[in-house]
Amino acid sequence: MTEPVTFRDVKAAILLRITRGDWAPGTLLPGEVEIAQEFGCARATVNRAMGELVGDGIVERRRKAGTRVRLSPLRAARFEIPLVRREIEVHGGAYGYLLVSRAVGPAPDGLGTRALHLVCLHLSDGAPFQHEDRWISLDALPGAETVDFSARGPNEWLVETVPYSEAEISFSATLADDVLAAALHCAPGAALFRTDRTTWWEGRALTRVALVFRPGHRMTTRY
Amino acid sequence: MTEPVTFRDVKAAILLRITRGDWAPGTLLPGEVEIAQEFGCARATVNRAMGELVGDGIVERRRKAGTRVRLSPLRAARFEIPLVRREIEVHGGAYGYLLVSRAVGPAPDGLGTRALHLVCLHLSDGAPFQHEDRWISLDALPGAETVDFSARGPNEWLVETVPYSEAEISFSATLADDVLAAALHCAPGAALFRTDRTTWWEGRALTRVALVFRPGHRMTTRY
């Protein structure tokens, strides 16, 4: 018996030809049957390898047209969005939490009629790490009104309560106003990294949060 | 003939049970054979559906142990990193480019010995959109020294020359100093969104770039 050819073998071989320049951007690749013959494997194996190359943004495929090397490779970066507690603990810090304010009132746009407004602070080794300004829709999550958020952050409660939801997230830069500067122990006018996230479940907006990090924070990934 | 059950059907059905709470976080799911029987399909179909759920961070699988709903769902966001030109044109702007300065000198850390230092500006409808400060290793890419970057940005040349490379990217916030403020037509002290990227090919660092966007820039995605 000869070793079976795995889809990883095929993927690596194809990728090598592309990165080496044998198959330049725009090139039309041979069909699946032909490649399968060349490698001595089943067409399904080639199909899986190609599927991954599509996912990696290396090639494009269209029925009848065939498979082409993308003209310019699709650059996509994947960021994991950890819970603050985990993020701090992974970096070796001791996690701390502080509820700054809590109020119930009319909801801001898109969150229904009534909402809970929470402001909290997440600490690493006692020093401010992240400032959280959150609205929770009481129309969608009435239970939130009676939860005690003085010892544990709302994000942890939300993850338990509605673990699988849709979200939109955006990154931006913001200036430290007096409130943020006081909370994060930095100078007013500092540049801060900011994350905004809105979360839906079954089409209803549940919560909207603005997270502002202490100065110097970075989000990093490889691709 | 009855309709064939697709892997999408299976994935959607499983996902529904999880989001509905029938299968709470931590639950052990039935084995592939059992699910295949329930849905009246081949095991391979279930396997593919489960594979996607793993990729989406919904479940975890281990041989012998079986498939479990993740305790806390893995939150990951995927951002596409477009060429500036495309990013501007997609938003309906007319792309413009300006080479601000060009110099050859000793390379900064990690880029070898000699490097090309370029500063450029990318414009949308004539207004500054992004400031680019780039180093290109002349050890790794000697050809860059003779390229004319006065009419076209170095990113476009790089994409053609080394289309498939490894990169590390990070996002942060930065303050507008006098140079940035002048380039981006904003007030000194404004908060600006910044991207840093280092690119390797076959283990050698090729280029390092800092991209600073005009005030108010956001990076957004859904997940």
Add this chain to the structure above:
DNA sequence: CAGTGGTCTAGACCACCGG
């Protein structure tokens, strides 16, 4: 219309790892 990729099936073998 015809050629390409997309998917399903039924069966098989195997690697891994929990009990």
Add this chain to the structure above:
DNA sequence: CGGTGGTCTAGACCACTGT
């Protein structure tokens, strides 16, 4: 050890879409 998922195969049908 034995049960689970991981993968390969050979074959088939079909959807899409360029020519």
